[in-house]
Amino acid sequence: xKSNYELRITNYKLKKIGGHNELSNNPVVSLKDVEVSFDGExxxxxxxxxxxHEEFITLLGPSxxxxxxxxxxxxxxxxxxSGEIYFDxxxxxxxxxxxxxxxxxxxKYALFPHLNVYENVAFGLKLKKKSKEEIDKAVMKMLAVVxxxxxxxxxxxxxxxxxxxxxxxxxxxVCDPKVLLLDEPLGALDLKLRKDMQIELKxxxxxxxxxxxxxxxxxxxxxxxxxxxxxxxxGKIEQIGTPTDIYNxxxxxxxxDFIGEAxxxxxxxxxDGTVILQGKEIECIDTxxxxxxxxxxxxxxxxxxxxxVKEGMLTGTVQDVVFKGVHYEMEVISDDCLWLIQxxxxxxxxxxxxxxxxxxxxxxxxxxxxxxxxIFTAKVVVGHAEENSxxxxxxxxxxxxxxxxxxxxxxxxxTLPPSGVYVPGDGNGQLEAYIESVIYKGKYNEIxxxxxxxxWLMTSLQDEQVATSIPICFNFENAHFSEDYKGGExxxxxx
Amino acid sequence: xxxxxxxxxxxxxMLLFTIIPLIMVIYYxxxxxxxxxxxxxxxxxxxxxxxxxxxxxxALVSTLLCLVLAYPLSYVMSRSSRRGQNILTMLIMLPMxxxxxxxxxxxxxxxxxDGLIDLAxxxxxxxxxxxxNAGAVILGMVYNYLPFMILPxxxxxxxxxxxxIEASKDLxxxxxxxxxxxxxxxxxxxxxxxxxxxxxxxxSTFLVAQYLGGTGDKMIGDVIENIFQRDKNVGSAISxxxxxxxxxxxxxxxxxxxxxxxx
Numbered sequence: 027x028k029s030n031y032e033l034r035i036t037n038y039k040l041k042k043i044g045g046h047n048e049l050s051n052n053p054v055v056s057l058k059d060v061e062v063s064f065d066g067e068x069x070x071x072x073x074x075x076x077x078x079h080e081e082f083i084t085l086l087g088p089s090x091x092x093x094x095x096x097x098x099x100x101x102x103x104x105x106x107x108s109g110e111i112y113f114d115x116x117x118x119x120x121x122x123x124x125x126x127x128x129x130x131x132x133x134k135y136a137l138f139p140h141l142n143v144y145e146n147v148a149f150g151l152k153l154k155k156k157s158k159e160e161i162d163k164a165v166m167k168m169l170a171v172v173x174x175x176x177x178x179x180x181x182x183x184x185x186x187x188x189x190x191x192x193x194x195x196x197x198x199x200v201c202d203p204k205v206l207l208l209d210e211p212l213g214a215l216d217l218k219l220r221k222d223m224q225i226e227l228k229x230x231x232x233x234x235x236x237x238x239x240x241x242x243x244x245x246x247x248x249x250x251x252x253x254x255x256x257x258x259x260x261g262k263i264e265q266i267g268t269p270t271d272i273y274n275x276x277x278x279x280x281x282x283d284f285i286g287e288a289x290x291x292x293x294x295x296x297x298d299g300t301v302i303l304q305g306k307e308i309e310c311i312d313t314x315x316x317x318x319x320x321x322x323x324x325x326x327x328x329x330x331x332x333x334x335v336k337e338g339m340l341t342g343t344v345q346d347v348v349f350k351g352v353h354y355e356m357e358v359i360s361d362d363c364l365w366l367i368q369x370x371x372x373x374x375x376x377x378x379x380x381x382x383x384x385x386x387x388x389x390x391x392x393x394x395x396x397x398x399x400x401i402f403t404a405k406v407v408v409g410h411a412e413e414n415s416x417x418x419x420x421x422x423x424x425x426x427x428x429x430x431x432x433x434x435x436x437x438x439x440x441t442l443p444p445s446g447v448y449v450p451g452d453g454n455g456q457l458e459a460y461i462e463s464v465i466y467k468g469k470y471n472e473i474x475x476x477x478x479x480x481x482w483l484m485t486s487l488q489d490e491q492v493a494t495s496i497p498i499c500f501n502f503e504n505a506h507f508s509e510d511y512k513g514g515e516x517x518x519x520x521x
Numbered sequence: 522x523x524x525x526x527x528x529x530x531x532x533x534x535m536l537l538f539t540i541i542p543l544i545m546v547i548y549y550x551x552x553x554x555x556x557x558x559x560x561x562x563x564x565x566x567x568x569x570x571x572x573x574x575x576x577x578x579x580a581l582v583s584t585l586l587c588l589v590l591a592y593p594l595s596y597v598m599s600r601s602s603r604r605g606q607n608i609l610t611m612l613i614m615l616p617m618x619x620x621x622x623x624x625x626x627x628x629x630x631x632x633x634x635d636g637l638i639d640l641a642x643x644x645x646x647x648x649x650x651x652x653x654n655a656g657a658v659i660l661g662m663v664y665n666y667l668p669f670m671i672l673p674x675x676x677x678x679x680x681x682x683x684x685x686i687e688a689s690k691d692l693x694x695x696x697x698x699x700x701x702x703x704x705x706x707x708x709x710x711x712x713x714x715x716x717x718x719x720x721x722x723x724x725s726t727f728l729v730a731q732y733l734g735g736t737g738d739k740m741i742g743d744v745i746e747n748i749f750q751r752d753k754n755v756g757s758a759i760s761x762x763x764x765x766x767x768x769x770x771x772x773x774x775x776x777x778x779x780x781x782x783x784x
Contacts, residue, residue: 103687123690130691136684140706149702150692201692 052115054079054237055100055128055205060109062095062261067460069095070106071261077205077239082231084240084248087258088284090493093241094133096258097207100239101130114204129198130207134214135190137182143169143193144178150201168200171230188219195230205237212247224250245285249273257281260462260476260493278391280463282324289330289365291468293323293390301390304361308339308383312390320398322391322465327355327368329387338380344373363468394463395474395483400442402480406432420500421478425456427502432509441506447475447484447498455497464490549757562758569744569759576741577766579655580724583662584670587719588712590663591670595711596704598671599678610675613668621665625732628661632733653735661733662723669722670715677711678704713778721767 053076062070070092077083085093098104099111102123110117118126129150137146144165151161169175172192182190191211198206208227212220228251231238242248248255249269257264257272257280265277276282279290294302298313303323315321335341342360349355354372358365360381373379404418415428418438432438449455459475459482466472473490475482475498482498490496553559598609616624631638632651639651651657681704689703727742734740741763749756 101687101691103690122695123687124693124695128691130688132684132688134682134684136682136688138685138688138703149689153693153698153702197692 052079053077053112054114055239056112057096057099058110058112060096060099060106060111062092062099062104062106068261070099072109073261073263075256075263075266077237078254080235080237081253082228082238082240082251083254083256084242084252085256085258086242086245086248086284087264088492089243091258092261093243093258094209097130097209097239097241100205101128101207102126127203128205128207129201129203130209131191131194131198131211133209133211135194135211137190137193137197139182142178142182143174143180143185146182146193147196147200149197154201164200165196168196171199171233172196187215188223191215191223195227199230199234199236203236205239208238208240210241210243212242212244220247227251249285255285257284259284276324276389276391279322279324279394279465282322282389282391283463283465287327287366287368289325289327289468290465291323291325291363293321295319295321295390299385301388304340304363306339308388309385310388310390311385312388315390315392320393322393324389324391325383325387327366328353329383330365330367330369331382331384332367332369332371332373333380333382335378335380338382340381342379342381344375344377344379347372347375365468394465395472395481397483399444400447400480400482401439402442403437403439406434406436406438409433409436421457421480423456425500427505430502430507432507436509439508440502441508442500442502443504444472444483444485446501446503446505447482448501449484449486449488449490449496450499453497456499457497458495459498460495461490461492464492546757546760549754550761551758553754554752562754563762565755566759566762569741572739572741572744573762573766575655575738576724579658579662579730579738579740580720583659583666583723584716584720586659586663587667587670588716591667591674591715592708592712595671595674595678595708598675599681606675610672613671616664617668622728624665625661625729628657628664629732632657632660652733653738655734655738657733658730658738658740661729662726665729666719666723669718673714673718674708674711677708677714681707709778713774717771717774720770724767724770725763 055075055077057073057075060070060073061068073092073096075096085096087093095104099106102118102121105119111119113121113126113128138149141149147165147168148161151164156164165178166175169178172195174189174192174196177185177189182193185193191214194211211227212223215223224247227238227240240248240251249272252269254266255269255272256266257277259280265272265281267275272281272285276285276288282288283290291303295312295315295318296302296307297317298315299310301308301310301312301321301323340360342358342365344356345359345364346357347354349372350368353368353370356367356369356373358367358379358381365381367381402420404420407417407419407424409416409431411431413428414431415426416431417424417426418440419425457477459477462474462476462481464471464473467485470485470487471489473484473486475484475496477498484498550562551558551560553561594609598606601609629652630636633639634650634652636651642649642651685703685707686699689699694702725742725745727740727746730738730740731743741759745756745759745763748759
């Protein structure tokens with residue numbers, strides 16, 4: 027136990043120092059400060075990524091996180107606005123796709139419908155002006171590798187999804203690229219075929235020693251196949267690591283939420299090694315937080331032990347039990363918070379249980395949003411002293427505030443609690459916001475939003491879709507106003 | 522099995538206005554004025570062999586010219602923005618909103634002696650008659666039928682998935698090879714339907730040659746129009762021969778297309 031504990035501390039510290047320690051210094055592909063935006067929307071935000079020789083690396087994230095864009099940049103189908111791409115140490119920013127030693131398996135395979143299986147696979151070699159015998163030998167060998175011997179003359183339209191998938195892989199691999207890019211290649215297959223292909227792809231990669239860069243939004247797929255996983259969100263890399271690292275030591279609540287299932291709860295760090303969760307002081311192993319700093323506490327459902335009520339650190343009531351084959355999945359209400367627990371012991375609905383988690387399995391993380399409230403400045407456009415109201419400007423939108431009045435031109439610092447931001451029922455928002463993350467906190471969703479110049483924290487009982495835009499409105503009832511610098515105040519008062 | 526009921530109105534329409542008239546044409550073609558069976562009508566139509574050949578020749582040249590003009594334009598169109606495509610499509614369709622005869626007559630005015638184009642050509646020091654020859658007929662054909670070549674090719678090119686073009690680049694194709702190995706082979710169905718849609722009407726149309734051609738440029742459509750007023754049996758025979766020739770052309774085109782797609 028002790029050595030395990032120390033190892034975790036070391037791992038944790040290494041991670042804090044900054045990622046690249048275990049990596050060699052000649053990556054096959056290297057992205058440096060790559061930035062991409064479309065119509066003013068940032069798709070990749072100063073992305074840095076090193077891809078090693080012969081590794082199976084997966085870019086994982088929700089749709090709209092920039093993973094496919096990253097792949098297209100490596101493939102050469104997209105030019106970054108700034109930043110460099112290195113291939114074997116050489117800058118390839120201006121190299122067109124046909125001159126790169128990289129091949130792609132496209133999302134919907136993009137097989138040539140006017141060619142048969144053989145001709146599709148031979149396409150790249152023919153362009154390289156290889157002799158007929160060489161082409162024939164390579165194509166037949168590759169068709170054997172992907173288990174499609176005897177299918178040479180088949181037209182593409184007469185192949186099943188899985189077979190098309192194999193042709194696409196063969197067509198790319200026959201060119202013997204140093205790096206193979208795979209853009210959600212298993213997305214269109216049914217579950218069973220998908221599982222088979224995952225294993226086959228992994229074996230193929232082992233056999234050929236080609237670097238595979240795999241894009242997916244399926245976390246299970248990423249964990250199963252990869253040597254390393256790159257978790258992306260909102261154009262940034264949240265964490266890079268082995269599947270085990272990412273699962274056991276998620277860097278933040280987003281990663282914890284995205285990879286596997288997790289109970290993510292609000293806690294307060296009392297001191298090194300002690301966190302206050304649901305009003306109880308609980309032992310943990312994480313250190314380095316400020317005293318009484320609000321934190322995210324992440325606990326995996328399988329790490330919660332069910333014990334007697336008296337022995338539990340926390341207690342709860344079972345709300346729902348579902349049998350999942352290997353284990354039971356229980357929904358438990360503890361101190362108004364919903365917990366997910368996976369256990370081989372079954373407790374009936376309504377049972378009072380005690381819950382215990384060993385310190386190693388309690389993961390403490392900095393909150394994704396730096397403050398507890400929204401703190402921002404805004405200028406007063408008009409003050410209506412007689413009605414005790416004013417109009418302030420946020421991102422070129424004028425918003426009316428009741429119950430407070432400051433003079434025109436005053437710059438105010440406003441502290442708005444998360445409950446002051448809401449999605450209007452009629453869809454007419456004061457601002458349009460982009461959803462950066464949605465994390466369920468046991469009672470409600472904690473949603474981080476992005477508008478042109480601000481990030482907002484919102485709590486909501488509604489589930490919203492990450493990487494989409496929603497209208498938002500402000501309610502200043504519980505807001506706190508203070509003047510940045512002197513200006514004439516009349517009428518309105520502060521709480 | 523899907524219900525055929527919704528197609529019944531059209532099937533009735535087709536029976537009344539396609540199949541019955543076709544049977545009538547065949548009947549007239551094989552009978553003489555008194556209604557007896559004969560093939561003399563076909564022997565008579567041999568008299569117009571050179572008109573047949575000229576018509577097909579003009580149709581072929583017009584079709585090729587249309588293809589040469591339409592293909593690059595369709596390609597550029599399919600690569601341009603949606604807005605650009607809409608504007609271009611509208612400009613291409615715009616002349617068709619005007620009456621057919623009016624459009625041909627406009628060309629007569631432009632090409633005739635001291636017409637606008639004639640004056641321009643004379644100004645450049647050339648004194649050639651612009652109206653009343655095969656060239657003017659071909660010009661009129663191309664002008665009138667070009668949209669029928671552009672639209673099907675454009676439609677097919679739009680359907681070529683951009684990922685196929687990216688895939689070919691990914692596999693090492695430069696711009697020329699992307700075109701030669703992917704875009705062109707995949708656009709062949711469009712070329713075939715465009716060619717058919719231009720060749721068939723140009724081979725059988727009338728009026729264009731009457732207005733823009735000289736006395737020696739009469740086309741088979743004009744001949745049919747002319748003869749039908751006097752002798753509907755011989756007129757039917759000529760029509761039937763023309764139909765068979767066009768049918769053969771379509772069969773050859775489709776066969777060529779199938780082979781091309783498979784190869």
